[in-house]
Amino acid sequence: MSAVTDFTRWLSTDFLDANTGLEEAYFALGAEIANNDDLDQRKRVLRADGAALVTRIDGMPGDPYDLLGAVGLYLAACRRHEVNVPEAAQAVAGRLGLALGVAPRFVFAHLSTHNPAARTFTHLPDEHTFITCNGLAVLAYQRAAAALRRIPSVTKSLVAALYDEAHTALAAVLAANQALARTLDPDRFFRNIRPYFKPHPVCGTEYRGANAGDFAAVNEIDLALGLCEVTDPFYQRILAEKYPYLPPEDQPRLRTPPSNLRSLVERDPDHVEKYHAVRRAHGAAYAFHHHRLVMPFLARPAESAPQDGLTASGPPLEVVLATLSRLVDLRTARDRGLRK
Incomplete structure (x- = not known):
């Protein structure tokens, strides 16, 4: 199975579940973001699992704009949960954005008109x-x-x-x-x-x-x-x-x-x-x-x-x-x- 396939499968399973669980916890606490031992551990797992998959991606297989959106969703989720993204994972987005002549992050098109996989951040x-x-x-x-x-x-x-x-x-x-x-x-x-x-x-x-x-x-x-x-x-x-x-x-x-x-x-x-x-x-x-x-x-x-x-x-x-x-x-x- 390719690195891209592994990563995009994670986006549609564990990534969605992790973000949804964190959002429900934040909402129950009436806060935009919250920190405790349990939540912090879940955030670290999200960051580590995503980074391990993203950094395996080599080259620009398939549709590079779609791939940029996929990597961008991971980066945006880390920013949302206030955990740092490893530089090696950022570099993948940077390489894709540079090749396409666009900002190296997800944009709304990656969720709407350029989203055949119907990716989202959460199940909400x-x-x-x-x-x-x-x-x-x-x-x-x-x-x-x-x-x-x-x-x-x-x-x-x-x-x-x-x-x-x-x-x-x-x-x-x-x-x-x-x-x-x-x-x-x-x-x-x-x-x-x-x-x-x-x-x-x-x-x-x-x-x-x-x-x-x-x-x-x-x-x-x-x-x-x-x-x-x-x-x-x-x-x-x-x-x-x-x-x-x-x-x-x-x-x-x-x-x-x-x-x-x-x-x-x-x-x-x-x-x-x-x-x-x-x-x-x-x-x-x-x-x-x-x-x-x-x-x-x-x-x-x-x-x-x-x-x-x-x-x-x-x-x-x-x-x-x-x-x-x-x-x-x-x-x-x-x-x-x-x-x-």
Whole structure:
């Protein structure tokens, strides 16, 4: 049996069981993390067993991006339980990330759109809900971006159908977010899911945590609708920071921004109403995400949590929230004279 097969089998058995048991213990104690002789021993076993398997991996057999995600889940779990990862195990992730041109850690794509093995950290139903609903939103964003991308290259009689397709897809984004808001438990998310998405170092460099928005589609939509501009320093920072965390096939889409449809509509107003309907749908989906998911599931629980080093995926939480609030303003065309 190959080293990769041994490791991935462990991820679907003992790794899942260990994380689930630790999370249930933390939750019963009302803490994000806890330490005692029993829990500390279980954490050490998780670290040692994973390291022994990861360090046997030689080369990049099979799908290297899938393998990076598998190794990244182990690294993220060690960070979550606050145990150090041996350098030899970090080096495997570093080698994979360097070869692919991506951050050497797992990202949300490894749990959703690039996860044929259906890997998770735990057996907890709330984690499955979080991954599924966010994954459905990502797929819908990708459908919307694909439709908008085609508009400049099709005959005029087909443009309306593509706007309708994008609008339907963005309505599906909103529906997925609404389902997540209805079904996800805020305490379970904050205490037992969010901690796996924290930053952690790989080979001496700290990489920010995974983010469910680490796909190119939402930015393609921003730019195609003229809601954001690549010349805006704020938005440039968003794109530059995000780039290493995108799946490899998404990276070229940020290097070559889509055509600005706003300028097309200004020259040919036949589809102006459909264009504005798509913009409203994009803004509505993102505003719901911010006000009904980010705030109640992240910002409010954080108010009663220990504040030392509290973060969402890297920067201090207040910095993350300010950035997300600014994106809400941009995506809803607030105060920019673009609403219609």
